[in-house]
Amino acid sequence: MDQTSSQFIWPIQVFIHKGATTLNDEKWFEFLGLCDEEKFRYQVLNFSPEIRREQCWADRNYAEMKKSFELLPRHNSDHSRLTRQLNVKSIEHLDSEQQATVVSSLVIYKTHLDGVNSHIDSGSTSLYVVGEYRDQIQLDNEKIKLISRIVYLDTRQLDIGSHKIF
Protein backbone atom coordinates (compact mmCIF):
# COMPACT_ATOMS: atom_id res chain seq x y z
CA MET A 1 0.00 0.00 0.00
CA ASP A 2 1.21 3.52 -0.64
CA GLN A 3 0.15 7.15 -0.37
CA THR A 4 -3.21 6.42 1.14
CA SER A 5 -4.71 7.73 4.28
CA SER A 6 -4.83 4.78 6.60
CA GLN A 7 -8.48 5.46 7.32
CA PHE A 8 -9.37 4.46 3.76
CA ILE A 9 -7.33 1.31 3.42
CA TRP A 10 -9.63 -1.07 5.19
CA PRO A 11 -12.91 0.24 3.66
CA ILE A 12 -11.37 0.09 0.20
CA GLN A 13 -10.25 -3.49 0.69
CA VAL A 14 -13.67 -4.48 1.94
CA PHE A 15 -15.28 -2.72 -1.02
CA ILE A 16 -13.11 -4.45 -3.62
CA HIS A 17 -13.67 -7.87 -2.08
CA LYS A 18 -17.38 -7.23 -1.80
CA GLY A 19 -17.43 -6.58 -5.56
CA ALA A 20 -15.77 -9.91 -6.20
CA THR A 21 -18.17 -11.71 -3.88
CA THR A 22 -21.23 -10.29 -5.63
CA LEU A 23 -19.83 -11.36 -9.00
CA ASN A 24 -18.97 -14.82 -7.68
CA ASP A 25 -22.53 -15.15 -6.41
CA GLU A 26 -23.84 -13.84 -9.75
CA LYS A 27 -25.66 -11.03 -7.99
CA TRP A 28 -25.16 -8.89 -11.04
CA PHE A 29 -27.38 -6.00 -10.04
CA GLU A 30 -25.92 -5.89 -6.56
CA PHE A 31 -22.54 -5.47 -8.20
CA LEU A 32 -23.99 -2.70 -10.35
CA GLY A 33 -25.06 -1.00 -7.16
CA LEU A 34 -21.38 -0.60 -6.30
CA CYS A 35 -20.78 1.28 -9.57
CA ASP A 36 -21.25 4.96 -10.33
CA GLU A 37 -24.24 5.28 -12.63
CA GLU A 38 -22.94 8.33 -14.47
CA LYS A 39 -19.28 7.57 -14.90
CA PHE A 40 -18.84 3.82 -14.76
CA ARG A 41 -16.84 2.18 -17.55
CA TYR A 42 -15.88 -1.50 -17.70
CA GLN A 43 -13.17 -2.74 -20.05
CA VAL A 44 -11.30 -5.97 -20.62
CA LEU A 45 -7.85 -5.32 -22.07
CA ASN A 46 -4.73 -7.28 -22.79
CA PHE A 47 -1.55 -7.02 -24.75
CA SER A 48 -1.33 -9.41 -27.69
CA PRO A 49 2.20 -10.47 -28.67
CA GLU A 50 0.63 -11.88 -31.84
CA ILE A 51 -0.47 -8.50 -33.19
CA ARG A 52 1.92 -6.56 -30.98
CA ARG A 53 -0.64 -4.16 -29.62
CA GLU A 54 -2.96 -3.68 -26.71
CA GLN A 55 -6.45 -4.80 -27.49
CA CYS A 56 -9.90 -4.43 -26.02
CA TRP A 57 -12.24 -7.40 -25.58
CA ALA A 58 -15.09 -5.62 -23.79
CA ASP A 59 -16.10 -1.99 -23.37
CA ARG A 60 -19.34 -1.15 -21.56
CA ASN A 61 -20.77 1.77 -19.65
CA TYR A 62 -23.25 1.48 -16.80
CA ALA A 63 -26.33 1.29 -19.03
CA GLU A 64 -24.76 -1.28 -21.33
CA MET A 65 -23.64 -3.34 -18.37
CA LYS A 66 -27.15 -3.25 -16.96
CA LYS A 67 -28.60 -4.36 -20.29
CA SER A 68 -26.10 -7.18 -20.56
CA PHE A 69 -27.12 -8.45 -17.12
CA GLU A 70 -30.78 -8.27 -18.07
CA LEU A 71 -30.14 -10.20 -21.27
CA LEU A 72 -28.09 -12.96 -19.67
CA PRO A 73 -31.03 -15.32 -19.02
CA ARG A 74 -32.17 -14.98 -22.63
CA HIS A 75 -28.93 -16.28 -24.08
CA ASN A 76 -27.55 -19.79 -24.29
CA SER A 77 -24.45 -19.86 -22.12
CA ASP A 78 -21.94 -22.06 -20.40
CA HIS A 79 -23.30 -21.96 -16.86
CA SER A 80 -20.08 -23.01 -15.20
CA ARG A 81 -19.41 -21.05 -12.03
CA LEU A 82 -16.59 -18.52 -12.04
CA THR A 83 -14.79 -17.93 -8.76
CA ARG A 84 -12.71 -14.76 -8.52
CA GLN A 85 -9.84 -14.67 -6.04
CA LEU A 86 -8.32 -11.25 -5.36
CA ASN A 87 -5.35 -9.79 -3.63
CA VAL A 88 -5.31 -6.01 -3.33
CA LYS A 89 -1.78 -5.01 -4.33
CA SER A 90 -1.81 -1.24 -4.19
CA ILE A 91 -4.04 1.65 -3.23
CA GLU A 92 -3.06 5.10 -4.39
CA HIS A 93 -4.76 8.46 -4.10
CA LEU A 94 -5.15 10.37 -7.34
CA ASP A 95 -5.90 13.72 -5.68
CA SER A 96 -6.35 15.01 -2.21
CA GLU A 97 -9.35 13.07 -1.02
CA GLN A 98 -11.83 12.06 -3.64
CA GLN A 99 -10.44 9.29 -5.82
CA ALA A 100 -8.14 6.33 -5.51
CA THR A 101 -6.59 3.84 -7.87
CA VAL A 102 -6.67 0.28 -6.66
CA VAL A 103 -4.80 -2.55 -8.30
CA SER A 104 -5.64 -6.13 -7.37
CA SER A 105 -4.22 -9.36 -8.68
CA LEU A 106 -6.96 -11.59 -10.05
CA VAL A 107 -7.28 -15.32 -10.47
CA ILE A 108 -10.50 -16.88 -11.79
CA TYR A 109 -11.33 -20.55 -11.45
CA LYS A 110 -14.01 -22.26 -13.49
CA THR A 111 -16.10 -24.97 -11.87
CA HIS A 112 -17.66 -26.80 -14.77
CA LEU A 113 -21.35 -27.46 -15.16
CA ASP A 114 -22.78 -27.74 -18.67
CA GLY A 115 -20.17 -26.32 -21.04
CA VAL A 116 -18.87 -29.77 -21.93
CA ASN A 117 -20.08 -33.21 -20.83
CA SER A 118 -21.97 -32.43 -17.64
CA HIS A 119 -22.02 -36.06 -16.52
CA ILE A 120 -18.27 -36.39 -16.65
CA ASP A 121 -16.99 -32.86 -16.15
CA SER A 122 -19.45 -31.05 -13.91
CA GLY A 123 -17.99 -30.29 -10.53
CA SER A 124 -14.41 -30.24 -11.69
CA THR A 125 -12.51 -26.99 -11.31
CA SER A 126 -9.80 -25.56 -13.50
CA LEU A 127 -7.74 -22.41 -13.51
CA TYR A 128 -9.37 -20.13 -16.08
CA VAL A 129 -7.88 -16.65 -15.99
CA VAL A 130 -4.94 -14.76 -14.52
CA GLY A 131 -4.86 -10.98 -14.59
CA GLU A 132 -5.48 -7.77 -12.67
CA TYR A 133 -8.27 -5.45 -11.69
CA ARG A 134 -7.27 -1.84 -12.24
CA ASP A 135 -9.99 0.09 -10.49
CA GLN A 136 -10.76 3.74 -10.12
CA ILE A 137 -12.93 4.41 -7.11
CA GLN A 138 -14.71 7.43 -5.75
CA LEU A 139 -14.17 8.04 -2.04
CA ASP A 140 -16.91 9.62 -0.08
CA ASN A 141 -17.61 9.72 3.58
CA GLU A 142 -20.96 8.13 2.89
CA LYS A 143 -20.14 5.65 0.13
CA ILE A 144 -17.44 4.21 -2.05
CA LYS A 145 -18.30 3.83 -5.74
CA LEU A 146 -16.54 2.11 -8.61
CA ILE A 147 -15.93 4.64 -11.38
CA SER A 148 -14.06 2.38 -13.77
CA ARG A 149 -12.68 -1.13 -13.91
CA ILE A 150 -10.09 -2.41 -16.33
CA VAL A 151 -9.70 -6.16 -16.23
CA TYR A 152 -6.20 -6.52 -17.59
CA LEU A 153 -5.62 -10.09 -18.66
CA ASP A 154 -2.47 -12.15 -18.78
CA THR A 155 -4.51 -15.08 -20.01
CA ARG A 156 -5.37 -14.70 -23.70
CA GLN A 157 -7.03 -18.03 -24.37
CA LEU A 158 -10.48 -18.06 -22.83
CA ASP A 159 -11.55 -21.33 -24.52
CA ILE A 160 -15.15 -20.74 -25.60
CA GLY A 161 -15.38 -17.28 -24.07
CA SER A 162 -17.96 -16.11 -21.56
CA HIS A 163 -21.21 -14.21 -21.31
CA LYS A 164 -20.32 -13.47 -17.71
CA ILE A 165 -18.08 -10.53 -17.01
CA PHE A 166 -14.89 -11.05 -15.05
Place this chain on the structure above:
Amino acid sequence: MNIKIKSLNETSEKTKSYSRNKKQWLKKPDLPDTHIINTDIYTNPAIFDEEVSNIWHKVWLPICHESELPEILDYRTSSIAGNVPIVMVRGNDNKIRTFLNLCSHRNNIVVRSPAGSLKNAEPSGNSNYMTCMYHGWQFDAYGSCVEISREKAGYQDRLCKDKLGLREIKTEVGFGGMIWINMDDECGPLSEFVGNSLDLMKEQLDTEPLEIFLFQKSRVKCNYKLFFDTSREFYHDYLHFHNRQTSMVKPGYFDQEYSQFPNGHSVSGFTTVDYSSHQGSALRTLTFPGLPPNGWRHTTIFPAGAYNIRTSSLRVNVIMPISDRETLIEIRGFGLKRDTPEERALRIKDYVSVWGPFGWNLHEDLLCAQVQTQGIQKGSGAIWNIAAREEGNKVHDEVGVRAYYAEWSRLMRRSHSTENNI
Protein backbone atom coordinates in the same frame (compact mmCIF):
# COMPACT_ATOMS: atom_id res chain seq x y z
CA MET B 1 -63.82 -44.57 -11.77
CA ASN B 2 -63.48 -41.56 -13.97
CA ILE B 3 -59.91 -41.21 -12.91
CA LYS B 4 -59.15 -44.80 -13.95
CA ILE B 5 -60.64 -44.26 -17.40
CA LYS B 6 -58.52 -41.14 -17.85
CA SER B 7 -55.44 -43.13 -16.90
CA LEU B 8 -56.19 -45.77 -19.51
CA ASN B 9 -56.59 -43.10 -22.14
CA GLU B 10 -53.19 -41.70 -21.28
CA THR B 11 -51.62 -45.12 -21.65
CA SER B 12 -53.33 -45.49 -24.95
CA GLU B 13 -51.84 -42.18 -26.10
CA LYS B 14 -48.36 -43.36 -25.17
CA THR B 15 -48.61 -46.39 -27.45
CA LYS B 16 -48.60 -43.89 -30.30
CA SER B 17 -45.09 -42.81 -29.42
CA TYR B 18 -42.80 -42.16 -32.38
CA SER B 19 -39.56 -42.80 -30.59
CA ARG B 20 -37.31 -45.30 -32.36
CA ASN B 21 -35.65 -48.54 -31.39
CA LYS B 22 -31.98 -49.17 -32.13
CA LYS B 23 -32.53 -50.59 -35.59
CA GLN B 24 -34.74 -47.68 -36.55
CA TRP B 25 -32.27 -45.19 -35.08
CA LEU B 26 -29.36 -46.64 -37.07
CA LYS B 27 -31.30 -46.82 -40.34
CA LYS B 28 -30.01 -44.41 -42.93
CA PRO B 29 -32.48 -41.54 -43.29
CA ASP B 30 -34.64 -41.71 -46.38
CA LEU B 31 -32.93 -38.73 -47.93
CA PRO B 32 -30.50 -38.24 -50.80
CA ASP B 33 -26.87 -38.91 -49.90
CA THR B 34 -26.19 -35.22 -50.49
CA HIS B 35 -28.43 -34.34 -47.55
CA ILE B 36 -26.92 -36.50 -44.80
CA ILE B 37 -23.51 -36.79 -43.20
CA ASN B 38 -22.12 -39.84 -41.48
CA THR B 39 -20.71 -38.58 -38.18
CA ASP B 40 -17.72 -40.87 -38.65
CA ILE B 41 -16.10 -38.12 -40.71
CA TYR B 42 -15.85 -36.02 -37.54
CA THR B 43 -14.35 -38.70 -35.31
CA ASN B 44 -12.20 -40.99 -37.42
CA PRO B 45 -8.45 -40.17 -37.06
CA ALA B 46 -7.68 -41.93 -40.36
CA ILE B 47 -10.11 -39.68 -42.18
CA PHE B 48 -8.54 -36.69 -40.48
CA ASP B 49 -5.12 -37.73 -41.80
CA GLU B 50 -6.61 -37.93 -45.29
CA GLU B 51 -8.10 -34.47 -44.85
CA VAL B 52 -4.70 -33.03 -44.01
CA SER B 53 -3.19 -34.47 -47.20
CA ASN B 54 -6.09 -34.02 -49.60
CA ILE B 55 -7.52 -30.73 -48.39
CA TRP B 56 -5.35 -28.76 -46.00
CA HIS B 57 -2.17 -29.26 -47.97
CA LYS B 58 -3.86 -28.68 -51.32
CA VAL B 59 -5.94 -25.51 -51.07
CA TRP B 60 -5.27 -21.85 -50.34
CA LEU B 61 -5.60 -20.96 -46.65
CA PRO B 62 -5.87 -17.47 -45.12
CA ILE B 63 -3.35 -17.29 -42.29
CA CYS B 64 -2.95 -13.74 -41.00
CA HIS B 65 -3.08 -10.11 -42.14
CA GLU B 66 -0.47 -7.90 -43.74
CA SER B 67 -0.91 -5.33 -40.95
CA GLU B 68 0.51 -7.90 -38.52
CA LEU B 69 3.90 -7.52 -40.19
CA PRO B 70 3.81 -3.92 -41.43
CA GLU B 71 7.55 -3.16 -41.48
CA ILE B 72 10.38 -4.65 -43.49
CA LEU B 73 11.85 -7.68 -41.67
CA ASP B 74 8.74 -8.12 -39.53
CA TYR B 75 7.72 -11.73 -39.10
CA ARG B 76 4.73 -13.76 -37.94
CA THR B 77 4.70 -17.47 -37.10
CA SER B 78 1.83 -19.91 -37.41
CA SER B 79 1.16 -23.54 -38.20
CA ILE B 80 -0.86 -25.57 -40.67
CA ALA B 81 -2.90 -28.69 -40.06
CA GLY B 82 -0.64 -31.70 -39.73
CA ASN B 83 1.77 -29.98 -37.31
CA VAL B 84 3.44 -27.88 -40.00
CA PRO B 85 5.20 -24.84 -38.49
CA ILE B 86 5.50 -21.83 -40.79
CA VAL B 87 6.99 -18.36 -40.63
CA MET B 88 5.99 -15.38 -42.75
CA VAL B 89 8.55 -12.63 -43.28
CA ARG B 90 8.37 -9.26 -45.02
CA GLY B 91 11.55 -8.97 -47.06
CA ASN B 92 13.65 -5.95 -47.91
CA ASP B 93 11.74 -5.84 -51.19
CA ASN B 94 8.51 -5.44 -49.15
CA LYS B 95 7.26 -8.82 -50.34
CA ILE B 96 5.89 -11.26 -47.80
CA ARG B 97 7.20 -14.80 -48.10
CA THR B 98 6.37 -17.91 -46.15
CA PHE B 99 8.75 -20.67 -45.15
CA LEU B 100 8.57 -23.95 -43.37
CA ASN B 101 9.84 -22.89 -39.96
CA LEU B 102 12.38 -25.70 -39.70
CA CYS B 103 16.12 -25.38 -39.71
CA SER B 104 17.78 -27.16 -42.63
CA HIS B 105 20.27 -28.70 -40.22
CA ARG B 106 18.36 -30.61 -37.52
CA ASN B 107 14.78 -29.37 -37.96
CA ASN B 108 14.74 -27.19 -34.90
CA ILE B 109 12.05 -24.51 -34.98
CA VAL B 110 13.90 -21.45 -36.26
CA VAL B 111 11.63 -18.55 -35.24
CA ARG B 112 9.86 -19.12 -31.96
CA SER B 113 7.95 -15.94 -31.10
CA PRO B 114 4.44 -15.40 -32.46
CA ALA B 115 5.54 -12.11 -34.04
CA GLY B 116 8.41 -9.64 -34.08
CA SER B 117 11.14 -8.04 -36.12
CA LEU B 118 14.30 -9.65 -37.42
CA LYS B 119 15.98 -6.30 -36.83
CA ASN B 120 16.26 -7.34 -33.20
CA ALA B 121 19.29 -9.54 -32.68
CA GLU B 122 18.88 -12.95 -31.09
CA PRO B 123 21.29 -14.09 -28.34
CA SER B 124 22.99 -16.48 -30.75
CA GLY B 125 22.79 -14.56 -34.02
CA ASN B 126 23.08 -11.28 -35.87
CA SER B 127 20.09 -9.06 -36.47
CA ASN B 128 18.29 -9.04 -39.85
CA TYR B 129 18.35 -12.83 -40.10
CA MET B 130 16.34 -15.75 -38.81
CA THR B 131 18.69 -17.56 -36.48
CA CYS B 132 18.32 -21.12 -35.31
CA MET B 133 19.38 -20.95 -31.67
CA TYR B 134 20.53 -24.59 -31.64
CA HIS B 135 23.71 -24.31 -33.75
CA GLY B 136 23.52 -20.74 -35.01
CA TRP B 137 22.57 -21.37 -38.61
CA GLN B 138 21.09 -18.25 -40.17
CA PHE B 139 18.60 -17.53 -42.95
CA ASP B 140 17.66 -14.26 -44.59
CA ALA B 141 14.16 -12.99 -45.39
CA TYR B 142 14.40 -14.64 -48.82
CA GLY B 143 14.92 -18.03 -47.21
CA SER B 144 18.57 -18.31 -48.20
CA CYS B 145 20.96 -19.90 -45.77
CA VAL B 146 23.51 -17.16 -45.09
CA GLU B 147 25.49 -18.57 -42.21
CA ILE B 148 26.60 -22.02 -41.14
CA SER B 149 28.71 -21.94 -38.02
CA ARG B 150 32.25 -23.17 -38.81
CA GLU B 151 31.03 -24.34 -42.19
CA LYS B 152 34.31 -25.24 -43.87
CA ALA B 153 35.77 -26.82 -40.74
CA GLY B 154 32.92 -29.27 -40.41
CA TYR B 155 31.45 -29.81 -43.85
CA GLN B 156 34.47 -29.03 -46.06
CA ASP B 157 33.00 -28.97 -49.60
CA ARG B 158 30.39 -31.66 -48.97
CA LEU B 159 27.64 -29.25 -47.99
CA CYS B 160 27.25 -25.60 -48.89
CA LYS B 161 24.88 -22.84 -47.91
CA ASP B 162 23.53 -22.46 -51.45
CA LYS B 163 21.70 -25.76 -51.19
CA LEU B 164 20.47 -25.45 -47.63
CA GLY B 165 17.88 -22.71 -47.87
CA LEU B 166 14.51 -22.90 -46.15
CA ARG B 167 11.58 -24.61 -47.84
CA GLU B 168 9.47 -21.80 -49.33
CA ILE B 169 5.67 -22.07 -49.38
CA LYS B 170 3.42 -20.43 -51.96
CA THR B 171 2.20 -17.10 -50.63
CA GLU B 172 -0.15 -14.40 -51.88
CA VAL B 173 -1.65 -11.31 -50.27
CA GLY B 174 -5.19 -10.40 -51.22
CA PHE B 175 -8.86 -9.97 -50.44
CA GLY B 176 -8.54 -7.32 -47.77
CA GLY B 177 -4.82 -7.79 -47.21
CA MET B 178 -5.02 -11.31 -45.84
CA ILE B 179 -1.90 -13.42 -46.27
CA TRP B 180 -2.75 -16.74 -47.89
CA ILE B 181 -0.54 -19.78 -48.27
CA ASN B 182 -0.77 -23.02 -50.18
CA MET B 183 1.37 -26.03 -49.28
CA ASP B 184 1.05 -27.41 -52.81
CA ASP B 185 3.85 -26.15 -55.06
CA GLU B 186 1.75 -27.05 -58.10
CA CYS B 187 -1.34 -25.08 -57.06
CA GLY B 188 -3.07 -22.49 -59.23
CA PRO B 189 -3.26 -18.81 -58.27
CA LEU B 190 -5.26 -17.60 -55.27
CA SER B 191 -7.65 -15.64 -57.50
CA GLU B 192 -8.61 -18.86 -59.27
CA PHE B 193 -9.34 -20.57 -55.94
CA VAL B 194 -11.43 -17.74 -54.48
CA GLY B 195 -13.14 -17.01 -57.79
CA ASN B 196 -16.04 -14.58 -57.48
CA SER B 197 -16.98 -15.56 -53.95
CA LEU B 198 -15.66 -12.34 -52.41
CA ASP B 199 -16.94 -10.01 -55.13
CA LEU B 200 -19.83 -8.90 -52.95
CA MET B 201 -17.33 -7.62 -50.38
CA LYS B 202 -14.78 -6.26 -52.84
CA GLU B 203 -15.59 -2.61 -52.18
CA GLN B 204 -15.39 -3.10 -48.42
CA LEU B 205 -12.19 -5.14 -48.56
CA ASP B 206 -10.13 -3.46 -51.22
CA THR B 207 -11.04 0.22 -51.44
CA GLU B 208 -8.45 1.15 -48.85
CA PRO B 209 -6.06 -0.66 -46.48
CA LEU B 210 -7.47 -2.45 -43.47
CA GLU B 211 -5.82 -2.80 -40.10
CA ILE B 212 -6.18 -5.43 -37.42
CA PHE B 213 -7.42 -4.28 -34.02
CA LEU B 214 -8.29 -7.56 -32.32
CA PHE B 215 -6.86 -11.05 -32.21
CA GLN B 216 -8.40 -13.89 -30.28
CA LYS B 217 -7.70 -17.57 -30.33
CA SER B 218 -9.65 -20.42 -28.87
CA ARG B 219 -8.44 -23.98 -28.59
CA VAL B 220 -11.73 -25.84 -28.65
CA LYS B 221 -12.48 -29.50 -28.18
CA CYS B 222 -14.32 -30.01 -31.43
CA ASN B 223 -13.72 -31.24 -34.94
CA TYR B 224 -13.06 -28.23 -37.19
CA LYS B 225 -15.99 -29.04 -39.45
CA LEU B 226 -18.45 -28.83 -36.57
CA PHE B 227 -17.45 -25.28 -35.76
CA PHE B 228 -17.35 -24.38 -39.42
CA ASP B 229 -20.90 -25.70 -39.81
CA THR B 230 -21.97 -22.72 -37.67
CA SER B 231 -20.70 -20.49 -40.47
CA ARG B 232 -22.23 -22.58 -43.26
CA GLU B 233 -25.85 -22.46 -42.22
CA PHE B 234 -27.99 -19.73 -40.74
CA TYR B 235 -30.80 -21.95 -39.52
CA HIS B 236 -29.01 -21.86 -36.19
CA ASP B 237 -30.21 -18.27 -35.79
CA TYR B 238 -32.36 -19.99 -33.20
CA LEU B 239 -29.26 -20.54 -31.08
CA HIS B 240 -28.63 -16.79 -30.89
CA PHE B 241 -31.03 -14.49 -29.12
CA HIS B 242 -29.06 -11.68 -30.72
CA ASN B 243 -29.78 -12.95 -34.22
CA ARG B 244 -33.43 -13.52 -33.50
CA GLN B 245 -33.70 -9.92 -32.35
CA THR B 246 -31.55 -8.24 -34.96
CA SER B 247 -32.03 -10.35 -38.10
CA MET B 248 -35.01 -12.67 -38.06
CA VAL B 249 -37.36 -9.86 -37.12
CA LYS B 250 -36.29 -7.89 -40.18
CA PRO B 251 -38.87 -8.00 -43.02
CA GLY B 252 -37.48 -9.97 -45.94
CA TYR B 253 -34.84 -11.77 -43.91
CA PHE B 254 -36.03 -15.21 -44.95
CA ASP B 255 -36.02 -14.18 -48.62
CA GLN B 256 -32.32 -13.52 -48.54
CA GLU B 257 -30.37 -15.48 -51.14
CA TYR B 258 -27.72 -17.94 -50.05
CA SER B 259 -25.37 -18.57 -52.98
CA GLN B 260 -22.81 -21.29 -53.54
CA PHE B 261 -19.61 -20.82 -55.52
CA PRO B 262 -17.04 -23.14 -57.10
CA ASN B 263 -14.43 -24.71 -54.81
CA GLY B 264 -16.87 -24.88 -51.91
CA HIS B 265 -17.26 -21.20 -51.02
CA SER B 266 -20.58 -19.63 -50.08
CA VAL B 267 -22.03 -16.14 -49.84
CA SER B 268 -24.88 -14.53 -47.98
CA GLY B 269 -25.70 -11.16 -46.48
CA PHE B 270 -27.49 -9.20 -49.14
CA THR B 271 -29.69 -7.50 -46.59
CA THR B 272 -29.18 -5.48 -43.42
CA VAL B 273 -29.51 -6.31 -39.75
CA ASP B 274 -31.56 -4.24 -37.34
CA TYR B 275 -29.42 -3.74 -34.27
CA SER B 276 -31.86 -1.32 -32.72
CA SER B 277 -34.18 -4.21 -31.95
CA HIS B 278 -31.58 -5.87 -29.73
CA GLN B 279 -31.77 -4.13 -26.42
CA GLY B 280 -28.09 -4.32 -25.67
CA SER B 281 -26.92 -2.89 -28.97
CA ALA B 282 -26.34 0.71 -29.89
CA LEU B 283 -27.48 2.21 -33.17
CA ARG B 284 -24.71 1.70 -35.71
CA THR B 285 -23.61 4.68 -37.81
CA LEU B 286 -20.07 3.81 -38.85
CA THR B 287 -19.67 1.39 -41.76
CA PHE B 288 -17.16 0.16 -44.34
CA PRO B 289 -16.72 1.65 -47.85
CA GLY B 290 -19.85 0.98 -49.87
CA LEU B 291 -21.66 -0.76 -47.03
CA PRO B 292 -25.08 0.65 -46.11
CA PRO B 293 -25.78 1.46 -42.46
CA ASN B 294 -26.38 -1.77 -40.54
CA GLY B 295 -25.19 -3.72 -43.57
CA TRP B 296 -24.07 -7.32 -43.42
CA ARG B 297 -21.91 -9.38 -45.79
CA HIS B 298 -20.82 -12.94 -45.18
CA THR B 299 -18.57 -15.25 -47.19
CA THR B 300 -17.15 -18.58 -46.13
CA ILE B 301 -14.05 -19.92 -47.82
CA PHE B 302 -13.56 -23.66 -48.02
CA PRO B 303 -12.29 -25.46 -45.98
CA ALA B 304 -12.57 -23.19 -42.95
CA GLY B 305 -12.14 -19.47 -43.54
CA ALA B 306 -14.85 -16.89 -43.05
CA TYR B 307 -15.25 -13.19 -43.79
CA ASN B 308 -18.06 -11.50 -41.93
CA ILE B 309 -18.81 -7.77 -42.04
CA ARG B 310 -21.50 -6.47 -39.77
CA THR B 311 -21.94 -2.72 -39.77
CA SER B 312 -18.67 -1.15 -38.62
CA SER B 313 -16.31 -4.08 -38.30
CA LEU B 314 -14.93 -6.99 -40.23
CA ARG B 315 -14.29 -10.36 -38.64
CA VAL B 316 -12.13 -12.97 -40.35
CA ASN B 317 -11.96 -16.50 -38.97
CA VAL B 318 -8.96 -18.70 -39.55
CA ILE B 319 -9.68 -22.21 -38.38
CA MET B 320 -6.89 -24.71 -38.08
CA PRO B 321 -7.44 -28.31 -37.03
CA ILE B 322 -5.04 -29.64 -34.42
CA SER B 323 -6.45 -33.16 -34.55
CA ASP B 324 -9.73 -34.85 -35.41
CA ARG B 325 -11.08 -33.70 -32.06
CA GLU B 326 -9.37 -30.38 -31.41
CA THR B 327 -9.36 -27.12 -33.32
CA LEU B 328 -7.55 -23.81 -33.05
CA ILE B 329 -9.85 -20.97 -33.99
CA GLU B 330 -8.16 -17.63 -34.65
CA ILE B 331 -10.45 -14.66 -34.98
CA ARG B 332 -9.43 -11.22 -36.14
CA GLY B 333 -11.22 -7.90 -36.04
CA PHE B 334 -10.48 -5.17 -38.59
CA GLY B 335 -11.12 -1.50 -39.17
CA LEU B 336 -9.79 0.91 -41.76
CA LYS B 337 -6.14 1.84 -41.44
CA ARG B 338 -7.04 5.53 -41.66
CA ASP B 339 -9.50 5.38 -38.74
CA THR B 340 -9.36 8.23 -36.28
CA PRO B 341 -8.97 7.08 -32.66
CA GLU B 342 -12.66 7.82 -32.12
CA GLU B 343 -13.73 5.77 -35.14
CA ARG B 344 -11.50 2.89 -34.13
CA ALA B 345 -12.89 2.91 -30.60
CA LEU B 346 -16.42 2.75 -31.97
CA ARG B 347 -15.60 -0.14 -34.30
CA ILE B 348 -14.03 -2.04 -31.42
CA LYS B 349 -17.01 -1.38 -29.18
CA ASP B 350 -19.38 -2.63 -31.86
CA TYR B 351 -17.23 -5.65 -32.63
CA VAL B 352 -16.82 -6.89 -29.08
CA SER B 353 -20.53 -6.58 -28.31
CA VAL B 354 -21.24 -9.42 -30.74
CA TRP B 355 -18.06 -11.31 -31.49
CA GLY B 356 -15.32 -10.92 -28.91
CA PRO B 357 -14.73 -13.47 -26.14
CA PHE B 358 -17.49 -11.69 -24.19
CA GLY B 359 -19.74 -11.05 -27.19
CA TRP B 360 -23.15 -12.63 -27.38
CA ASN B 361 -22.75 -14.74 -30.52
CA LEU B 362 -19.29 -16.23 -30.54
CA HIS B 363 -19.60 -17.84 -27.12
CA GLU B 364 -22.80 -19.53 -28.25
CA ASP B 365 -21.28 -20.86 -31.48
CA LEU B 366 -18.24 -22.22 -29.66
CA LEU B 367 -20.37 -23.67 -26.89
CA CYS B 368 -22.57 -25.42 -29.41
CA ALA B 369 -19.67 -26.89 -31.38
CA GLN B 370 -18.12 -28.18 -28.16
CA VAL B 371 -21.34 -29.69 -26.88
CA GLN B 372 -22.18 -31.19 -30.28
CA THR B 373 -18.77 -32.84 -30.25
CA GLN B 374 -19.79 -34.60 -27.04
CA GLY B 375 -22.86 -35.82 -28.85
CA ILE B 376 -21.13 -37.32 -31.85
CA GLN B 377 -18.03 -38.78 -30.30
CA LYS B 378 -17.32 -42.35 -31.28
CA GLY B 379 -19.58 -44.78 -29.49
CA SER B 380 -22.17 -42.19 -28.50
CA GLY B 381 -24.80 -43.65 -30.79
CA ALA B 382 -24.66 -40.77 -33.22
CA ILE B 383 -24.65 -41.86 -36.84
CA TRP B 384 -26.32 -39.29 -39.06
CA ASN B 385 -26.32 -35.53 -39.28
CA ILE B 386 -29.10 -34.14 -41.43
CA ALA B 387 -28.69 -31.17 -43.76
CA ALA B 388 -31.94 -31.46 -45.64
CA ARG B 389 -33.66 -28.09 -45.36
CA GLU B 390 -34.63 -26.86 -48.82
CA GLU B 391 -35.98 -23.33 -48.98
CA GLY B 392 -35.12 -22.31 -52.52
CA ASN B 393 -31.53 -21.36 -51.67
CA LYS B 394 -32.69 -18.79 -49.14
CA VAL B 395 -30.97 -18.01 -45.89
CA HIS B 396 -32.28 -20.93 -43.81
CA ASP B 397 -31.75 -23.46 -46.59
CA GLU B 398 -29.01 -25.91 -45.58
CA VAL B 399 -27.62 -25.75 -49.09
CA GLY B 400 -24.41 -24.25 -47.70
CA VAL B 401 -23.75 -27.35 -45.63
CA ARG B 402 -24.54 -29.60 -48.57
CA ALA B 403 -22.23 -27.61 -50.85
CA TYR B 404 -19.48 -27.81 -48.26
CA TYR B 405 -19.64 -31.58 -47.98
CA ALA B 406 -19.93 -31.96 -51.74
CA GLU B 407 -16.58 -30.19 -52.09
CA TRP B 408 -15.21 -32.19 -49.18
CA SER B 409 -16.20 -35.43 -50.93
CA ARG B 410 -14.71 -34.27 -54.22
CA LEU B 411 -11.31 -33.55 -52.69
CA MET B 412 -11.36 -36.55 -50.38
CA ARG B 413 -12.54 -38.87 -53.13
CA ARG B 414 -14.93 -40.46 -50.66
CA SER B 415 -18.58 -40.04 -49.79
CA HIS B 416 -19.63 -38.24 -46.60
CA SER B 417 -22.73 -40.38 -46.29
CA THR B 418 -21.62 -44.01 -46.53
CA GLU B 419 -22.80 -46.62 -44.04
CA ASN B 420 -19.44 -48.38 -43.93
CA ASN B 421 -18.65 -47.74 -40.33
CA ILE B 422 -22.01 -48.50 -38.75
